[in-house]
Amino acid sequence: MKVLIIGGGGLVGQKLARALAARETLRGAPISSLVLADVIDPAQVDAPFEVQTVTCDIADPASVASVIDADTDVIYLLAAIVSGQAEEDMTLGYQINMMGTMNVLERCRELASKPVVVFTSSIAVYGGEVADPIIDDSFLNPQTSYGAQKAIGELLINDYSRKGIVDGRGFRLPTISVRPGKPNRAASGFMSSIFREPLNGQEAVCPVDPDFPHYYLSPRKCIENLIKGAEIPAQDLGKNRCMMMPGRMWTIDQMIEAMRNVCGPEPEKLIRWEEQPEILAIVKGWRFDLRPEKALRLGLTADDSFEDNIRYYLEDDKPVV
Amino acid sequence: MKVLIIGGGGLVGQKLARALAARETLRGAPISSLVLADVIDPAQVDAPFEVQTVTCDIADPASVASVIDADTDVIYLLAAIVSGQAEEDMTLGYQINMMGTMNVLERCRELASKPVVVFTSSIAVYGGEVADPIIDDSFLNPQTSYGAQKAIGELLINDYSRKGIVDGRGFRLPTISVRPGKPNRAASGFMSSIFREPLNGQEAVCPVDPDFPHYYLSPRKCIENLIKGAEIPAQDLGKNRCMMMPGRMWTIDQMIEAMRNVCGPEPEKLIRWEEQPEILAIVKGWRFDLRPEKALRLGLTADDSFEDNIRYYLEDDKPVV
Numbered sequence: 067m068k069v070l071i072i073g074g075g076g077l078v079g080q081k082l083a084r085a086l087a088a089r090e091t092l093r094g095a096p097i098s099s100l101v102l103a104d105v106i107d108p109a110q111v112d113a114p115f116e117v118q119t120v121t122c123d124i125a126d127p128a129s130v131a132s133v134i135d136a137d138t139d140v141i142y143l144l145a146a147i148v149s150g151q152a153e154e155d156m157t158l159g160y161q162i163n164m165m166g167t168m169n170v171l172e173r174c175r176e177l178a179s180k181p182v183v184v185f186t187s188s189i190a191v192y193g194g195e196v197a198d199p200i201i202d203d204s205f206l207n208p209q210t211s212y213g214a215q216k217a218i219g220e221l222l223i224n225d226y227s228r229k230g231i232v233d234g235r236g237f238r239l240p241t242i243s244v245r246p247g248k249p250n251r252a253a254s255g256f257m258s259s260i261f262r263e264p265l266n267g268q269e270a271v272c273p274v275d276p277d278f279p280h281y282y283l284s285p286r287k288c289i290e291n292l293i294k295g296a297e298i299p300a301q302d303l304g305k306n307r308c309m310m311m312p313g314r315m316w317t318i319d320q321m322i323e324a325m326r327n328v329c330g331p332e333p334e335k336l337i338r339w340e341e342q343p344e345i346l347a348i349v350k351g352w353r354f355d356l357r358p359e360k361a362l363r364l365g366l367t368a369d370d371s372f373e374d375n376i377r378y379y380l381e382d383d384k385p386v387v
Numbered sequence: 388m389k390v391l392i393i394g395g396g397g398l399v400g401q402k403l404a405r406a407l408a409a410r411e412t413l414r415g416a417p418i419s420s421l422v423l424a425d426v427i428d429p430a431q432v433d434a435p436f437e438v439q440t441v442t443c444d445i446a447d448p449a450s451v452a453s454v455i456d457a458d459t460d461v462i463y464l465l466a467a468i469v470s471g472q473a474e475e476d477m478t479l480g481y482q483i484n485m486m487g488t489m490n491v492l493e494r495c496r497e498l499a500s501k502p503v504v505v506f507t508s509s510i511a512v513y514g515g516e517v518a519d520p521i522i523d524d525s526f527l528n529p530q531t532s533y534g535a536q537k538a539i540g541e542l543l544i545n546d547y548s549r550k551g552i553v554d555g556r557g558f559r560l561p562t563i564s565v566r567p568g569k570p571n572r573a574a575s576g577f578m579s580s581i582f583r584e585p586l587n588g589q590e591a592v593c594p595v596d597p598d599f600p601h602y603y604l605s606p607r608k609c610i611e612n613l614i615k616g617a618e619i620p621a622q623d624l625g626k627n628r629c630m631m632m633p634g635r636m637w638t639i640d641q642m643i644e645a646m647r648n649v650c651g652p653e654p655e656k657l658i659r660w661e662e663q664p665e666i667l668a669i670v671k672g673w674r675f676d677l678r679p680e681k682a683l684r685l686g687l688t689a690d691d692s693f694e695d696n697i698r699y700y701l702e703d704d705k706p707v708v
Binding site for chain 2 (some may be wrong): 160168175194195196199202203204205206207208209211214217218224227228229247258280304305306320
């Protein structure tokens with residue numbers, strides 16, 4: 067079992083690599099090697115099997131060809147230009163998020179080896195005037211370029227799977243919180259930083275009102291779901307191989323209350339409330355009343371409480387000072 | 388008012404050009420010039436304004452740049468690789484149907500002139516396990532490469548419109564029947580030829596059962612709707628600029644009965660019934676229980692009866708022997 071993680075240097079890629087190293091198997095077979103590919107050479111991960119770290123630009127077909135060969139059994143396609151940046155730089159967003167996905171699938175067509183491809187889509191594919199609640203059959207009406215590019219990626223994953231070129235499956239990730247590390251250029255960045263920074267004794271800015279509702283998942287559950295996602299039998303996926311990944315809807319207020327329940331009243335004092343119109347313009351179009359029935363039926367799960375999200379951050383990610 | 392029809396040599400493009408020549412105006416302004424662009428030099432059309440015919444390969448950005456300039460007010464993007472051919476030649480289908488659409492929109496981004504772009508999508512965007520009836524909020528789950536490419540085109544039209552680059556609007560065309568002329572490589576070709584050929588005294592093959600239901604529109608109504616489609620005020624389109632074009636569901640039997648009502652019992656004797664698995668594989672995935680409420684609300688219309696479709700063919704298209 068040879069696994070490739072494209073986007074292997076990112077938060078999700080690195081956590082996934084460590085989880086694969088710990089479990090040693092995927093889809094019922096021992097992992098023999100893991101390739102971590104990213105636009106900047108990814109950090110190495112300790113594992114009981116060979117781990118290669120390589121640079122790869124998915125906008126370049128030759129670069130994609132250098133990381134996928136006929137022995138690649140499972141490809142995690144996590145690489146993306148995130149929402150804020152894709153909105154600012156339309157050219158780069160389409161190059162990476164649309165053409166990059168196309169290049170990976172076209173490379174698989176050259177090889178005729180039919181790898182499992184796990185694609186990370188986003189709940190940013192939802193939006194517009196589509197009626198609530200969002201169910202598995204709801205129309206995708208993204209209101210950002212990032213969402214449009216992810217919706218296009220889903221169509222490509224489905225079409226190349228239908229043609230027998232890959233065994234694809236796509237999961238629309240909820241907003242991941244609490245993300246460790248530094249902020250990235252995602253418009254959703256504050257949804258982690260307002261917990262992460264205060265828990266680390268630093269100030270953070272919340273650009274939305276306390277009653278702003280959104281749909282969340284912890285990194286730990288996300289990784290569990292991505293591993294299960296690779297293992298779902300193809301015949302259980304039906305004619306649409308892309309689906310919501312389960313998450314839960316919380317308001318900012320409810321999440322702060324959860325932080326208080328776990329860590330006491332001090333951290334929240336470090337949150338500064340300051341409206342940011344350019345962030346609001348993106349996130350107010352996002353949907354939060356989501357019903358991920360297909361994914362739940364297939365065994366994927368959400369967090370039980372936001373208290374868990376806070377605890378997972380403390381257990382898995384909080385820097386030791 | 389300068390109008391460009393990309394795909395101006397095809398059935399719809401030529402009929403649209405003649406309709407524009409007859410009405411002389413579009414969006415309330417007199418048409419000053421019309422450019423008909425196609426991969427093969429389109430037939431000339433008589434008009435009270437200048438009509439240019441040019442060759443254009445939309446897969447080539449330079450070729451696209453040669454037909455769109457800052458004065459182009461309305462672009463009809465009708466060019467496409469049709470369903471049967473896109474299924475056989477995946478590379479060509481994606482080059483024309485996805486990248487061709489992207490090239491047109493990217494050219495508009497260079498110019499910053501914000502033309503109206505009328506995009507012809509298809510009801511082939513519907514399929515899979517999505518629950519009937521198909522409404523405006525139904526998920527697009529195409530089961531052909533053609534359908535996937537059209538769904539991608541819709542996402543691009545919406546995203547480039549949202550960014551203010553074009554004033555786009557897309558219409559999912561029902562199967563057009565009765566199409567004049569020779570069969571093309573669309574899997575739906577028989578849905579016209581089983582009427583057209585018998586009405587012209589020739590034999591035709593029906594590859595599906597008489598109770599096969601599908602969703603149809605006459606060429607005459609399609610052209611009327613494409614003209615109305617360009618004229619819908621942008622603010623009435625909402626956050627999803629693509630919608631079903633109204634049509635009607637008929638079974639093959641009902642359509643044959645309509646032909647009998649208009650032309651007597653002779654023509655249908657020329658229909659030979661012969662199952663064709665490769666055609667069936669494509670068309671059986673298509674949906675027919677469609678509710679085009681948004682388009683009807685915006686003033687687009689369907690045929691009143693299939694008798695009308697037969698009459699329109701006799702009036703508009705039947706070759707004079």
